Amino acid sequence: MTSILIVEDHDLVRTGLKNILSAEPGFKIIGETSTGEEAIRLARDLEPDVILMDVELPGLSGLETTERILKVQSRVRVVVLTAHSEPPLPARLLDIGASGYLTKACSARELVNAVKAVARGERYIGSEIAQQLALSLLPGTPQSPFQELTARELEVALMLTQGMKPPSIAEVIKVSPKTVATHKYNIYEKVGVSSEVELLRLALRYGLVKPEP
Secondary structure, three states: OEEEEEEOOOHHHHHHHHHHHHOOOOEEEEEEEOOHHHHHHHHHHHOOOEEEEOOOOOOOOHHHHHHHHHHHOOOOEEEEEEOOOOOOHHHHHHHOOOOEEEEOOOOHHHHHHHHHHHHOOOOEEOHHHHHHHHHHOOOOOOOOHHHHOOHHHHHHHHHHHOOOOHHHHHHHHOOOHHHHHHHHHHHHHHHOOOOHHHHHHHHHHOOOOOOOO
């Protein structure tokens, strides 16, 4: 029996995931949450085999949540399920140990197959993600300026695009406000912006965040 924890902040999506996975023999949903902080606690307490992880979570993002969980629970398999297929998020999440990466446009069957694959110890990358990763390696392909950011800078950039202020970010990622200010300065320098509005526009342009429906 493969035990699964679902981390997704939209109730409707979370319900759909539960319905799909609960109907599959050999799968058992043992927990669900809408925040990264709670996901870390549940992963520790419930010890799931597989975690379905959204990237855009309120507060602590899926990137940071995945990294924190895998640092102390290397056995767990994380399948990222998100709207983001553009670099650099897929590569960064795979680099820190995610076992699978799918877009929310995937079929129910592909989702099931991905969970089964990572539960067997394999990696699973959706076809759309694989194509984007391959294209990003081709000579002459325009590179996202966000690829210059470290994993922590990317995490802070995602929070800034959500409208979070440095003191709140510092509290969430457990560093000093001065450290967050340094990260913010480095982000602006590397991607070539001078305000949070410009950062958001750039993030929308390169698909790091999706526009509100």
